[in-house]
Amino acid sequence: MIEFNHVEKYYGDFHALKDINLEVDPGETVVLLGPSGSGKSTLIRTINGLEPIQEGHLIVNGFDLADPKTDMNKMRKNVGMVFQHFNLYANKTVLENIMLAPRKVLKMDEAENRAAAEELLRLVGLVDKADKMPSSLSGGQQQRIAIARSLAMKPKALLFDEPTSALDPEMVNDVLNIMKKIAADSEMTMLVVTHEMGFARQVADRVIFMADGEILEDAPTAEFFKHPKEPRAQKFLSQIQH
Numbered sequence: 585m586i587e588f589n590h591v592e593k594y595y596g597d598f599h600a601l602k603d604i605n606l607e608v609d610p611g612e613t614v615v616l617l618g619p620s621g622s623g624k625s626t627l628i629r630t631i632n633g634l635e636p637i638q639e640g641h642l643i644v645n646g647f648d649l650a651d652p653k654t655d656m657n658k659m660r661k662n663v664g665m666v667f668q669h670f671n672l673y674a675n676k677t678v679l680e681n682i683m684l685a686p687r688k689v690l691k692m693d694e695a696e697n698r699a700a701a702e703e704l705l706r707l708v709g710l711v712d713k714a715d716k717m718p719s720s721l722s723g724g725q726q727q728r729i730a731i732a733r734s735l736a737m738k739p740k741a742l743l744f745d746e747p748t749s750a751l752d753p754e755m756v757n758d759v760l761n762i763m764k765k766i767a768a769d770s771e772m773t774m775l776v777v778t779h780e781m782g783f784a785r786q787v788a789d790r791v792i793f794m795a796d797g798e799i800l801e802d803a804p805t806a807e808f809f810k811h812p813k814e815p816r817a818q819k820f821l822s823q824i825q826h
């Protein structure tokens with residue numbers, strides 16, 4: 585589904601991703617961990633072309649992102665992204681937020697679109713908010729709508745960039761529970777940047793540990809938490825686990 589081959593990414597002179605080699609299979613849930621500034625967000629933003637790469641190859645669902653001829657809009661139909669700050673359309677109702685992209689991009693039939701959007705609202709437990717404006721919802725509710733909106737495009741992969749780090753603590757679990765439901769769908773490929781270790785332990789198939797723009801460790805979840813091999817991963821875990 586996703587293949588990085590010797591990928592290098594620079595912001596000006598700053599070398600943000602160094603020789604990234606990574607394969608993610610369809611249906612896998614992968615959590616990216618690492619200290620602040622290690623390149624986790626940059627890595628997942630390259631996957632849907634929000635950040636261009638300078639060297640190497642990056643193939644996403646058959647699209648070659650290093651090829652300037654690649655149709656990025658077509659590629660993005662298959663890859664949803666959920667951000668820290670929800671980014672809902674403020675002047676549209678909750679239902680409209682979910683229905684907009686399927687209508688405009690997929691040219692979905694209106695009745696089918698509405699039925700699918702209502703089904704997604706049921707999935708995220710917010711069917712009663714369909715006609716509300718985003719600003720009248722809590723942060724946790726807005727994030728659940730943002731997830732429903734991504735799912736409405738029926739993506740093959742979903743990228744999550746610290747989806748709970750802007751939320752009040754009591755809302756975090758509502759969002760994580762929906763992400764768990766999505767991860768349980770064996771077809772969906774998920775890459776998640778998070779500091780939620782409980783989620784990583786319970787849901788991830790694999791953990792990628794990054795530091796200074798490099799992948800230092802790529803291991804099955806249980807193995808990573810029990811026996812991290814890299815000293816920097818050991819230090820990271822000892823600092824966050826008490």
Ligand SMILES: Nc1ncnc2c1ncn2[C@@H]1O[C@H](COP(=O)(O)OP(=O)(O)OP(=O)(O)O)[C@@H](O)[C@H]1O
Binds near residue numbers: 600621622623624627
């Ligand atoms: N647009 C940009 N221009 C220049 N430098 C950037 C840009 N975005 C990120 N960086 C730098 O790239 C490095 C990696 O940033 P990135 O946000 O990917 O890290 P991260 O691991 O996701 O960190 P955090 O956990 O704090 O979000 C940092 O040193 C950051 O300052």
